[in-house]
Amino acid sequence: MIDGGFHKGTVNTITGASGTGKTVFASQFIHQGTKFGEKGMIVTPSESADYLKREMSSSFGWDFSALEKEGKLCIVDVTDPVLRLQKSIEIDPVDFLINFRKLVERKLQEVKPERLFIDDLSAFFMAVEAPFKIRSLTDDLFGTLRASGATSVVTIGTAFGMNQFLEYGADSATVLKRERIGNNLIRSIFIMKMRGSKIANSIRVLDISDDGMSVSSLSPYP
Numbered sequence: 001m002i003d004g005g006f007h008k009g010t011v012n013t014i015t016g017a018s019g020t021g022k023t024v025f026a027s028q029f030i031h032q033g034t035k036f037g038e039k040g041m042i043v044t045p046s047e048s049a050d051y052l053k054r055e056m057s058s059s060f061g062w063d064f065s066a067l068e069k070e071g072k073l074c075i076v077d078v079t080d081p082v083l084r085l086q087k088s089i090e091i092d093p094v095d096f097l098i099n100f101r102k103l104v105e106r107k108l109q110e111v112k113p114e115r116l117f118i119d120d121l122s123a124f125f126m127a128v129e130a131p132f133k134i135r136s137l138t139d140d141l142f143g144t145l146r147a148s149g150a151t152s153v154v155t156i157g158t159a160f161g162m163n164q165f166l167e168y169g170a171d172s173a174t175v176l177k178r179e180r181i182g183n184n185l186i187r188s189i190f191i192m193k194m195r196g197s198k199i200a201n202s203i204r205v206l207d208i209s210d211d212g213m214s215v216s217s218l219s220p221y222p
Contacts, residue, residue: 001189001204001215003197006172009149010195011142015156015163016176021187021208022155024059025176026117027052028212029153031062034072038114041074041150043104045119049077052119060212074111078103093128094137101141108148116145116152122163131165138169171195176206181220188220 006012016022030040042064044052052075056062067073078100108116128134145152154170156163167173172194178187187206191199205216 001191001200001202002172002174002194003199006151006153007196008151009146010171011145011152011154011169012172012174013154013156013163013167013170014174014176015158015167015192017158017178020176020178021206021213022157022176023052023055023119024208024213025174026119026153026155027056027062027064028060030073030115030117031056031064031067031212033115034067039072039074039111040067040115040117041076041107041111041113043076043078043107043116043118045078045100045121047119049075060210062212074107074113076103076107093125094133097125097128097137097141101137101144104141105144105148108144108150112148113150116148116150118152118154120155120157122157122159122166125165134165135169138166142169167192172197179220181222186220189215 014022014025027042030042033040042049042052053064056064064073064075068075104118125134125137128137154166156166173192174189175192176187176189178185180186187208188203189206190203193199203219203221205218205220207214207216
């Protein structure tokens with residue numbers, strides 16, 4: 001669908017509502033990379049690292065804890081008090097996002113991953129009132145990610161309407177959906193944009209099994 005894969009060193013957004021498979025998509029991207037000797041890093045601003053590890057282990061048998069011990073994966077839990085970057089109504093959202101970018105930049109320099117996954121940031125950007133400031137903060141963050149040389153996947157929820165700002169600044173934008181087709185709930189995937197590549201102008205069924213996620217050649221629509 002994207003002419004061979006994500007370009008190295010690019011920022012790629014995965015957008016979808018709750019339950020569409022964003023976290024599975026990005027986690028599989030990281031896990032698959034470790035199989036090829038590509039070091040991964042996961043940044044979790046929205047949920048705890050322990051929860052993510054349990055979810056991926058119980059659902060798909062992906063042992064992120066073991067990968068951490070082997071030095072193949074680094075998980076940065078922004079909710080960890082040691083990092084002093086907790087979400088709080090007392091923290092100005094712009095300051096939080098600036099500090100978040102600096103944290104990510106520092107960890108990228110330390111870990112030097114080939115693949116990076118940042119969990120949903122849209123709720124943080126929602127608190128920034130000025131649209132030009134959202135664009136500026138997005139450009140700064142994505143510029144930092146590109147400068148690291150890592151290939152990045154950033155998941156984005158749709159509940160707060162911030163996805164368009166983040167998608168605009170990314171190198172590619174993939175959209176996941178889950179909708180009712182007859183009596184069934186079907187997950188689907190399509191590529192909204194990808195700079196420098198030919199993309200499939202079609203919507204495909206997205207399957208999730210015990211082995212992870214796969215893209216079908218079928219359309220979700222009859």
